[in-house]
Amino acid sequence: MKILVIQQKMIGDVLTSTIICEALQKKYPNSSIDYLVNSSTIPVLLENPFFTNIVEFKNEYRNSKKAFYAFLKKIKCSKYDLVIDAYGKLESNLIVYFSKAPKRVSFYKWYTQFLYSKVIRRKAEPITNASTAIENRLRLVYPEKDIISNMVSPKIFLTEEEKNSSKTYLEANRIESSIPLIMISVLGSGITKTLPFEYMAEVIDNIVITTEATILFNYIPNQEKDARAIYNLTTKNTQKHIRFNVFGKSLREFIGILSHCNALIGNEGGAVNIAKALNIPTFTIFSPWIIKKDWNMFEDSVKHDSVHLIDFKPSLYGNKTPKQMKDKTLELYQQFSTELIIPKLNTYLNQVKKLHKT
Secondary structure, X not given: OEEEEEOOOOHHHHHHOHHHHHHHHHHOOOOEXXXXXXXXXXXXXXXXXXXXXXXXXXXXXXXXXXXXXXXXXXXXXXXXXXXXXXXXXXXXXXXXXXXXXXXXEEEOOOOOHHHOOEEEOOOOOOOXXXXXXXHHHHOOOOOHHHOHHHOOOOOOOOOHXXXXXXXXXXXXXXXXXXXXXXXXXXXXXXXXXXXXXXHHHHHHHHHHHHHOOEEEXXXXXXXXXXXXXXXXXXOHHHHHHEOOOOOOOOHHHHHHHHOOOOEEEEEOOHHHHHHHHOOOOEEEEOOOOOOHHHHOOOOOOOOEEEEOHHHHOHHHOOOOOHHHHHOOHHHHHOOOOHHHHHHHHHHHHHHHHHHHHO
């Protein structure tokens, strides 16, 4: 059996959707599974044993109709038996149509359901602590009665060489394994997913006071100015604990460094998903407009925990949609003060300290 799984979103969605491939491999052990993703997300998939091939969706396919059409013809020639479309947008709709696969599965949308041989309705409420992001993806493979018994979590795989290389890099920068090492997701993917800088600085100050940990910042080169701004807002004592220039120069290097950390704390996004896939403890600060139950994967209030403004001020939400809340994100963030975040964070940090000692 030849299968194609499509997920053309960003890192968090691509990583989370690897569970579809893992579920398919379990259900169809003799199948060949291709995973179609955007070029920029490939580093989180390297060494993953749950699919046979990565099909790269290049930027040029979006910029050139001719290039996209040539790609669609290649998909048709691949003669897939089953296509699972976890993306569900125009690009993937066209890919599914051109595939001519006899079995085509996706999430229900009234205006595209005719393209698929089977559509799945998302459930709004989780039935486990895995989150709806996990459970709904598994519904693309399994009937409802089999979801719990086939629960899996996303995983990232590093080679021994990558693990040793990142360890050597940390040692060369005099980062001691006897001291807790905490990665801070200081910036989200955009302003609507980033805790105000002054609040994040206060959070980092509190982490240092509570744990005396060594602090690393997760940022990419074009975010250095904003990351530096947060650094400058922290206290002089905190700055002594921050190793600002110790960071991965590529996504794969970041993953290697993160694998040696005791926890990742900060804005919800791809870095949190990567940490969980590495089995690294996480404390997530959700943007006010993100639906927490969709992405608080495998939270147990010990190894993984989170805070959301709705936990403290549900009256601000009422029956508003995420889009309506997104339009008010910056205003809502101002109400998400550290007075709300730090008490729960401190409880979590005490758990991390215990995990480090063991």
